[in-house]
Amino acid sequence: MSAWQPSPEAPAALGLELELDSVRELALPELPGAELLPAWQLGKPPSADAVFVSAARTQRCQPWQRPYSVSLARYGGEHDSFNLLECDGSVALDALDRLSVVARPPGVERPELPLPLEPLAESEALGEWVPNVRLLDPRLLWVVARLSEAFPGRPIYVISGYRRDGHGSFHKKGRALDLFVMGVANEAVMRVCRTLKDVGCGFYPNNKFLHVDVRPPGTGHAVWIDVSEPGQPSRYVDAWPGVVESGALSWGNGE
Structure with missing residues (x-):
């Protein structure tokens, strides 16, 4: 994939061996708020020499x-199951490939x-890397x-990612996940999503999923509420208890 991915020697994973079909719904305590990850570094791709990270650098990560x-x-x-980021905030080896494959449309062979x-020549013209797989925006x-x-x-269950027929949406651009x-x-x-800078957060109280997307710097915190039932036309409201007090209609459908 792209040559600027850092760290081919990612720290050992803790090995989450969760049985996905046996996770039980649990009562959720009040969310205390997540600690910030290290500064995002993708705006400054590393030099070619930095691609090969020594074990000594890896060991400098605190436990x-x-x-x-x-x-x-x-x-x-x-x-x-895989690492998404290194401890310095850089992309883990093959993480973008693997997340992009998870986000391919239903029915597309892995x-x-x-x-x-x-990218394959026949796919590049469509903005894809291989047939029906588009590399996601790394900020996802x-x-x-x-x-x-x-x-x-x-x-984390990905309902939808890349959509070839997304008609100009963030999904078609590889910048959104449901x-x-x-x-x-x-x-x-949603409370966590709304703390993330330049990220769109869509809440669908009558559906199982929520929408997240990444936006240009300076966009701020985009949020919208769509109360439509599955299969029905979108219907947006300005507020929803426990999600946003007001102002959601100012973003329309978030696009």
């Missing part, structure tokens, strides 16, 4: 900073990992990592 494996699930019972170093790794950090040990954190109320996940 409480070392990344852990995040469990992700998707349609069809498929699941994967491609071999890691993905090719260059940070968003998913923040959600996982707020709810340790909870698998997801839920297993065993956690969506209201609590």
Whole structure:
């Protein structure tokens, strides 16, 4: 995949061995708020020399900073566990490949990992890397990592990611995910999402999932509430108890 990914020697994962179909719904305590991850560094890709990180650098990570494996699930019972970020906030080896594969449309065969170093010619014209798999915006790794950090040990189920027929939406651009954190109320996940800078957060009280997307710097905190039932046209409201007191209509549908 892309040559600027750092750290081929990621710290050992803690090995979350969760059985995805056996997670029970638990009562959710008040969310104390998540600690910030280290500064996001993707705006300044490392030099070629920095791609090869020594073991000595890895050992400089304090034990409480070392990344852990995040469990992700998707349609069809498929699941994967891997590190998203290194302790300095840089992208873990193959993390973007693996999250992009999890986010492919339903019914698309799982491609071999890691993905090719260059996009296939027939896919590149469509903005894809291989057929029906688009590389996600790397900032989504940070968003998913923040959600996982707020709810340790909870698998994250990806309902929808890349959509080839998304008609210009964030999904078509590889910048959005519809997801839920297993065993956690969506209201609590929204409280975390709304703390993330330049991230869109869509709440759907009559659906299982919530929407997250990444936006240009300076956008702020985009939020919207869609109270439509599954399969019905969208219907937006300005507020929802436990999510936002007012102002959600100012973002319309968030796009």
